[in-house]
Amino acid sequence: MNTTDSSQLEGDIYLPAPAITANAHIQEYDNLYQRSIADPQGFWADRANELEWFKKWDQVLDDSNPPFYQWFVGGRTNIVYNAIDRHLKTWRKNKLALIWEGEPGDVRTFSYFALNREVCKFSNVLRSMGVKQGDIVTIYMPRIPEQVIAMLACAKIGASHSVVYGGFSVEALAERIQDAQSRVLITADGGWLRGKTVALKQIADEAIARQATIESVIVIKRTGQEVRMEAGRDYWYHDLMALPIANPFCCTDELDAEHPLFVLYTSGTTGRPKGILHTHGGYMVYTYTTLKYVFDIKDDDRYWCAADPGWITGHSYIVYAPLLNGATMFLYEGAPSYPYPNRWWQMVEKYGITILYTAPTAIRGLMRFGDAWAKRHDLSSLRLLGSVGEPINPEAWRWYYSVIGRERCPIMDTWWQTETGGFMISPLPITPLKPGSATRPLFGIEADVVNDQGQPVPAGEEGYLVIKKPWPGMLRTILKDPERYKTQYWSKFGNMYLAGDSARKDKDGYIWVIGRIDDVIKVSGYRLGTAEVESALVSHPAVAEAAAIGLPHDLKGHAIYTYVILRAGHEKSEKLAEELRNHVAHEMGPIAKPEQITFMDSLPKTRSGKIMRRVLKARALGMPEGDISTLEE
Numbered sequence: 001m002n003t004t005d006s007s008q009l010e011g012d013i014y015l016p017a018p019a020i021t022a023n024a025h026i027q028e029y030d031n032l033y034q035r036s037i038a039d040p041q042g043f044w045a046d047r048a049n050e051l052e053w054f055k056k057w058d059q060v061l062d063d064s065n066p067p068f069y070q071w072f073v074g075g076r077t078n079i080v081y082n083a084i085d086r087h088l089k090t091w092r093k094n095k096l097a098l099i100w101e102g103e104p105g106d107v108r109t110f111s112y113f114a115l116n117r118e119v120c121k122f123s124n125v126l127r128s129m130g131v132k133q134g135d136i137v138t139i140y141m142p143r144i145p146e147q148v149i150a151m152l153a154c155a156k157i158g159a160s161h162s163v164v165y166g167g168f169s170v171e172a173l174a175e176r177i178q179d180a181q182s183r184v185l186i187t188a189d190g191g192w193l194r195g196k197t198v199a200l201k202q203i204a205d206e207a208i209a210r211q212a213t214i215e216s217v218i219v220i221k222r223t224g225q226e227v228r229m230e231a232g233r234d235y236w237y238h239d240l241m242a243l244p245i246a247n248p249f250c251c252t253d254e255l256d257a258e259h260p261l262f263v264l265y266t267s268g269t270t271g272r273p274k275g276i277l278h279t280h281g282g283y284m285v286y287t288y289t290t291l292k293y294v295f296d297i298k299d300d301d302r303y304w305c306a307a308d309p310g311w312i313t314g315h316s317y318i319v320y321a322p323l324l325n326g327a328t329m330f331l332y333e334g335a336p337s338y339p340y341p342n343r344w345w346q347m348v349e350k351y352g353i354t355i356l357y358t359a360p361t362a363i364r365g366l367m368r369f370g371d372a373w374a375k376r377h378d379l380s381s382l383r384l385l386g387s388v389g390e391p392i393n394p395e396a397w398r399w400y401y402s403v404i405g406r407e408r409c410p411i412m413d414t415w416w417q418t419e420t421g422g423f424m425i426s427p428l429p430i431t432p433l434k435p436g437s438a439t440r441p442l443f444g445i446e447a448d449v450v451n452d453q454g455q456p457v458p459a460g461e462e463g464y465l466v467i468k469k470p471w472p473g474m475l476r477t478i479l480k481d482p483e484r485y486k487t488q489y490w491s492k493f494g495n496m497y498l499a500g501d502s503a504r505k506d507k508d509g510y511i512w513v514i515g516r517i518d519d520v521i522k523v524s525g526y527r528l529g530t531a532e533v534e535s536a537l538v539s540h541p542a543v544a545e546a547a548a549i550g551l552p553h554d555l556k557g558h559a560i561y562t563y564v565i566l567r568a569g570h571e572k573s574e575k576l577a578e579e580l581r582n583h584v585a586h587e588m589g590p591i592a593k594p595e596q597i598t599f600m601d602s603l604p605k606t607r608s609g610k611i612m613r614r615v616l617k618a619r620a621l622g623m624p625e626g627d628i629s630t631l632e633e
């Protein structure tokens, strides 16, 4: 049992029910945590030994060139070998790997055997199109099985994927294609969302017109809507998969543990999105272990992570970790409240979902429709719930716990990032919970809250969230920009990883993440950079200068507010404000659409010309402006 004496804990404590903890993989935290910190390499080697390797590693961790750490050096593997191939040798061959439901209600299922067949066929198609190790293939798709298949097919042959979230739009897609220098793009005619189709192919065409690197486009027919197909460049997926080259036998490439697996772009403090690079070996061991321990994956689970495969949550905990654990996962294409606010609960009941992992924004969004929608459904199959993406407010936590979990299911509030690859701070099913806290660091993770000098702050005080030692799932670099990797994450405190979040630790050692301390805005849990929104705005001919900030929002957590200086000859008007909001949505995607545009004659700037977003924020919230000695308006 858990050695934490819950009677000693302070605050509002929720103890997991004995029925949940009885058979959990992990029965005890404190001792195992201490051991994992005393000997992290031993701990991770044991975890890696649960998986299969073509050749075992010579060295668990190479830390000779920090912060360019390498894991399982000399080992040979392929994440797809462990995610699919190894299960084919067992009874899991005929187990369901994926159950998928489209928004219109169509259902498709894939056993491990069937998933392997599709992946092999598509790997052969990609190979025949000249895709090889070292290439980066861009994937821009709705939430359909082929998205998962495409990612796995790339990994199987040692190509990297760069998945661009299907909710992003023209410029966001174009700049990611360009940075990755992708020659092949995999997309779809469209996808279903709230009863309408999204014009993915059309957006892709516009993006390709801005970036000349794409030579071939593979298009999945999902909605059947009319799309333009360019001869010699665009190919239908179903046509390619019917050719003899789409052979259902394909060897999984044997790769170095440090071979790149994927690039995933995410917003940072300044400038363009950064291509976060993850590799096969360490990421495989890390995502496999964290999902197994935190969501306590068992063979009879039906696990549903309701994120999009286009974000890190989907990469790690839809595509890779569930398959590595031989689990059955569920994937749903559409919106949570379509056609009615009980859509999710209907599917939990219909498929007997045992684990549901989602984001606070989705919980708040469903909560606002009232309890009745959930209460009409039998949700007794649920065993564990999860939350990710932003701090969960206690009100939403309690609703999730009582109305969805029926006071039986503990909530795993998992703190982590695109950069960390997997969960870092999270409860386990045995952990006494405090609503709003991600609780304590997982095994092998030394997390702390420090002041400007890098010293731990006293309990209850706010500080920087840092990770003191490398871990296998960590990013290896920023694509083509190792310097930025070094300065952004590892330079402030010497050799500690700077997460970019502020947090505090309470007397019990529980960590409470407060939010970003940089220019990243979390809108509905999606990570956006102020700089990206600003550059989308100034790409409009009427805009001379723009500033974007995030302000608190009941549903979205934060929403984007923008301040715009117009070019001479343009008049401020409601109509222009609306046009600018739509322009941002067209360039970046609907999630980036500003809540409000305020026209300004000047912006608060430092003498060196940097926009002081902190001052704009303070003014909007009616708060003190803080140190404004460098302000020159």
Ligand code: PRX
Pocket (backbone or CB within 6 Å): 266, 312, 313, 387, 388, 389, 390, 391, 392, 413, 414, 415, 416, 417, 418, 419, 438, 499, 500, 501, 513, 514, 515, 516, 522, 525, 526, 527
């Ligand atoms: O601010 C933290 C917040 O999300 C950021 C990472 O965003 P992204 O790379 O898009 O990854 C999101 C999914 C892993 C973090 O820096 N965040 C994520 N999870 C939590 C969280 N904040 C509080 N509590 C969480 N559980």
